[in-house]
Amino acid sequence: QVQLVQSGAEVKKPGASVKVSCKASGYTFTSYYIHWVRQAPGQGLEWMGVINPSGGTTVAQKFQGRVTMTSDTSTSTFYMELSSLKSEDTAVYYCARNSGWYYADYWGQGTLVTVSS
Amino acid sequence: QSALTQPPSVSGSPGQSVTISCTGSSSDIGNYNRVSWYQQPPGTAPKLMIYEVSNRPSGVPDRFSGSKSGNTASLTISGLQAEDEADYYCSSYTTSRTWVFGGGTKLTVL
Numbered sequence: 001q002v003q004l005v006q007s008g009a010e011v012k013k014p015g016a017s018v019k020v021s022c023k024a025s026g027y028t029f030t031s032y033y034i035h036w037v038r039q040a041p042g043q044g045l046e047w048m049g050v051i052n053p054s055g056g057t058t059v060a061q062k063f064q065g066r067v068t069m070t071s072d073t074s075t076s077t078f079y080m081e082l083s084s085l086k087s088e089d090t091a092v093y094y095c096a097r098n099s100g101w102y103y104a105d106y107w108g109q110g111t112l113v114t115v116s117s
Numbered sequence: 118q119s120a121l122t123q124p125p126s127v128s129g130s131p132g133q134s135v136t137i138s139c140t141g142s143s144s145d146i147g148n149y150n151r152v153s154w155y156q157q158p159p160g161t162a163p164k165l166m167i168y169e170v171s172n173r174p175s176g177v178p179d180r181f182s183g184s185k186s187g188n189t190a191s192l193t194i195s196g197l198q199a200e201d202e203a204d205y206y207c208s209s210y211t212t213s214r215t216w217v218f219g220g221g222t223k224l225t226v227l
Contacts, residue, residue, distance in 0.1 A: 035216065037163075044120070044221035045155070045163065045206050058214055061118070094162060101169065102210040103153035107162040 002026040004034075004095050004108035011114045017083040020111045022095030029053055029076040033098035036069060036080045038091040039110075046091075050098060051078060085115045121145070121207055121219035128225040134195040137222045139207030140188060145217055147188040151210035154183060154192045157221075158203040166205075167192060194224070202226045 007021040022034060036048040049059035051069040059067050068081040078095060093111045096104035122140040129135040139146070139154075146152055150170045155163035165174050167183040170190060180196045190209070194201055207219040 037218075044204075045157075045208075045218040047208075047216045047218055050216070060215055096163075099168070102149070102151035102216075103165060103168040103208070104155075104163075105165050105168075105174065107164070110162055 002097065002106045004097060004106055006093075006095060006108040006111045009112040009114070011116065012085050014085055014087060014115055014117055016085050016115075017081055018085060018113050019079055019081040020093050020095075020113070022078040022080070022108050024076045024078065024097070027097075029073060032100060034069075034071075034078045035096045035098055035104050036067075037094045037096055037104075039094070040088070040091040043091075048080070048093075082113075085113075087115050089113065090115045118144075118211055118213060118215055118217050121209060121217055123205075123207060123219040123222045125220070126223045126225065128227055129197045130227045131197050131199065133197050134193060135197060135224065136194075137192045137205055137207075137224070139190045139192070139209075139219045141190075141209055141217070142188055144213070145188075145209040145211040146185065146190050148212055149210050150185065152183070152185060152190040153208045154181075154190075155206045155208065156201075156203045157206065163206065197226055199226050 030053045033052045051057045070079045095108040097106040099105040154167040157163045170185045171183040
């Protein structure tokens, strides 16, 4: 079965960076893109960007220059790094598999990132 | 890219029907049939309920249906059940080759 397992919760100080991982299993890693989506406490979903397994990315304008998305085919793992963290970046970060068309069909369990001094 | 517009909340009694709207623009909903809907109970990850405007993934009850007219998509839940209580989000592909979500709608089953 398709599974996306994300790394554990992180606590970071303002100005630092965080790198969240998303390990894929149960399907052909090289065939599907991965979205990154975040959700601030009590807020809605916010699309951050998408990466294909070859490493090509599209990043939402809001995050350009601060987000780096990468993939490692040897371990079937995707990564999302967010730099220059601010308190407003406190959120649960999700990875989600793009179906092959234009929607996300499987989601990771989420990773809570807390930014606090 | 601005978020799609959803009502903050809707409610209905068990057995009734409710409809959640999702309004975008000609740059997203109005330009493609690439609208999807997600259900998110508290403390859990989103779950796909509808894709490509009106298609249900395997396992989603046929009480859930989707439609679109112009720049507005809609999710209708008929025969409301207590287990349907959750937040619902719409999403659309855009002409900028990005995706955008709605602000979310909290469904309360009275």
